Amino acid sequence: MYWLTAIVRPFKLSDVYERLLSDGVGGMTxxxxxxxxxxxxDTEIYRGNAYTSRFVPKVKIELAVSEKDLERVVESIVESSQTGxxxxxxxxxxxxxxxxxxRTGEVDLEAI
Structure with a gap:
């Protein structure tokens, strides 16, 4: 089993979610x-004043995947979040x- 953490652009979350759902991913945080x-x-202008944000907003997606699904899930995230x-x-x-x-005491692959 593997724990996968993906940091993506916020507006790409919906695309990633739909892709992972269609791939049969059971859950994510x-x-x-x-x-x-x-x-x-990034410098933005708001009401005539320039503001610099030192940190860029992102979305962190975390999920557990089996070894056999790992490569497919990684490819799905890359393809659905990539803008170039x-x-x-x-x-x-x-x-x-x-x-x-x-809740049930299931472990490992049965738990995910």
Whole structure:
């Protein structure tokens, strides 16, 4: 099993969600986050004043996937979130030791 964390543009969340749903992904956690990478601060004009945001808003998607589904899920996230511009995001994959469903006590693949 693997724990997958994807950081994507907020307006791409719907596309990623629909794609993963059609791929049969059973669940995910989504968090609104801010950060920066190579895509640095953004200057916006609001009511005639310039404001610089040091952190860029993003969405963090987290989900557990089986080893056999990992490559397909990663490809789906890339294809549905990619714009070709800097700031499209990142995907991190971690080895997941164990998963446990609290309600039923199911473990590992049965829990996800």
């Amino acid at each position: 989504v968090t609104e986050v801010k950060g920066f990478g190579n895509q640095r601060a 511009s800097p700031g499209d995001g990142k995907i991190f994959v971690y080895k997941l030791e164990q998963a446990l469903r609290i």
